[in-house]
Amino acid sequence: MKAIQIVSPGSVEQLRLIDVPTPKPGPGEVLVRVHAAGVNYMDLLQRAGVYPAPVTYPFVPGVEVAGVVEAVGAGVDDLAKGARVAGLRASGGGYAEYATLPAQQAARLPDGIGYAEATALLVQGLTAQGLVESAPEVQRGASVLITAAAGGVGALLIQVAKRAGAGKVIAAASSEDKLALARSLGADVGVNYAEAGWVDRVREATGGRGADVVFDAVGGELRAASLEGLAPRGRLVIYGAASGSLGITEAVVSGLPVKNHSISGFSLYVPLAEEPAWVSSTLATLFKLALAGSLRTPVHAPFALAHAAEAHAAMGGRNTTGKVVLTVA
Template sequence: MRAIEIKKFGGPEVLEVAEVPEPVGGPGQTLVEVSAAGVNYADLLRAEGAYGTGEPPFVPGMEVVGRDPSGRRVVALPLEGGGYAERAVVSADDTVEVPDGVDDGQALALLVQGLTAWHLLRTSARIRAGESVVVNAAAGGVGSLAVQLARGFGAGRVIATASTEDKRALALERGADAAVGGDPEGYAGRVREANLGRPVDIVLDANGGAALPAALEALAPFGRLVTYGDSSREGRAPVDPGALAERNLTVSAFWLGPALSLPGVFREPLAELLAMTAEGRLRPLAGSGYRLEDARRAFEDMAARRTTGKVFLRV
């Protein structure tokens, strides 16, 4: 079967179209005929060898949508990757049916990115009605969903940050009350001004680096900062526990992968997100769809932040 295979660690140049053996499912597993595969920032890290998930050669890809042997259209997380291919092995118990009216790009946006946005707000930040929420990188896959979910979960004011005017306009169109630049310099002042002069209750951040102390400066007493990535590549920012205690701030981190085995983490939130989408209450941003053969360009565009919404490969 056709697939994208990585034979050595490196940048986008290591992604190659190849003929590989068809995977074979074991007990409790099933084979999905893949119609589209999601592309995530974690896939870039894995290609570089920075994700600690085995040596080459391997087929990347942690999200697929397609048909199971019964003909149902499902979304699933392939076992040990393998999504950038015509067929992928998944756990039979971890396939979720896609409702009518939800297209491939939308369904894929709700897997890693939708579930992450849901848990950032519900599980980590424990959002309460009326609270103000800042979503950094608000035009991205997680960010564009977090903006909408924050509004749906009762946030009093939703503030988006993004790097360009077009991306800020997109965040406003998705339901943010205000959108400002996300550069760490002057961040706290811009965010407080967007929150009508007040500090904010929650900040969701995937940038890392200098964005973290800037976000802490913007928080109100008992505010919560949830970090879920380090796209800045600046390394880990130090956090002073004493400074946190002065305003009773909380810093937490979320990573979907280690949480997936826990009860209530996967099927129930995903079914809720799919239903919200089918009903029109949630609009996942199905952004750039690339041919399987163009996986290298998809990686290049994502690394250069030229993409918006969910990036995926049409298989």
């Protein structure tokens, strides 16, 4: 079968289309003929060799797959060949024509939800829901600032926060096109953080207080600036550092008590490892909402598997909106 392999850490040129043996499903696994594979920032970091959890090269990236069950392993009774499924591969291997999944993590995909759309509801959908649940004040009408609001997580987070009861959702992005998308998804206000004075506009949108909750996966100077737009007793929730810099200096930490600010973090790895029931039930809810048209899943123009390097370049250059997907079959 064909697969994309990271030969060694480095630029997009390290992504090579190669032939590898088709895997066989082990006990409790299913073999999926992949139709769509999700692309995530963690893939870019793994390719660059800077992801916190080291990988062994050569390496086939990709944690999200959606497709059709081709074969089942011993002990699998609730899925059969031909079933439409989507699921997560924590160890990678999704950038390929075939991939195995633990049967318990292969969620049945309802008719009416496309394969590319399904990948948007895996890492990004689960993360958006987990983020909102990690900040219960959102459900009490808190104002929310979302950075990278037109990205895969941001586009869903706008909608999930609104559904949960956020009083005002402020979308922050780097271009007017991205802000237009964010507004179309339900954001009340859009601010362009490529322009000077964007923090002032956050304060203006919140009556001078600042946002009660900031969800940020960018890091660096943007994260430090977002703290200036945080309301007294506000919470900054970190779920990544796409800029490559955490942005939390000693000076930032020492300033937290001045306005009773707090910082918390969220990683999908924890519920994946410890809360499988939450993962299953949340995915079922996300699929139901998407099927009903109550949750939009913007997908960037898909890239063919062989063009994975172009997908990485586009995402790394901040030239994408919504979910980035590789089409495989």
